[in-house]
Amino acid sequence: MTMRTSSDMPDHMVSPETGETLRRGTRPFPVTYKGETIVVDLPGYYGESDGDGVLVGDDMKAADEALRLLKERVDGVPTPDTIRRIRQKLRLSQRDAGRVFKVGENAFDKYERGLIQPSGPTVQLMALLDRHPDLLEELR
Structure with missing residues (x-):
């Protein structure tokens, strides 16, 4: 459709x-x-x-985009654009990000298209790696 x-x-x-x-x-x-x-x-x-x-x-x-921005501002739930920015900052493909974050190979595709929201622990890990990208190597 x-x-x-x-x-x-x-x-x-x-x-x-x-x-x-x-x-x-x-x-x-x-x-x-x-x-x-x-x-x-x-x-x-x-x-x-x-x-x-x-x-x-x-x-x-x-x-819908305004609601996502408000959820990011109020609850810290990242928008699809923020998720994409963090993933790209870490120089990860969507599949690699899924493996590193232990959420499945297709999860980041769904996060970045706004189809689903990441879980609380995934959001926290994204925020931590956004501030401290050097920690990525420890997760691999």
Whole structure:
């Protein structure tokens, strides 16, 4: 199944609920996690009123990324970009990182695509190796 991107979308659609013509655009959307908030421009189809819109394809991507950033800021759960940065800093392939961290050869692929989050101990080890990359040799 191929996900349509915002650039592939028509500029308007009819609301399936109200019959109103909705136009492609963005609206400010607050994403809140444990009392912290980030406001993102959420793409979608919106009517003239401030009512609900219709989100399709990857429209929620901005909100998902904001939530990941908040989880990193509040709970220390690294975003996929942070995980990739640490792995590359350590000069490890995804498979090698999986072996070193004892999480399976495909785990880092899934972490970096945002499909799953690493466990607490894996997060702690990543943070430690980010600050002290020289410790990597001891793990091998």
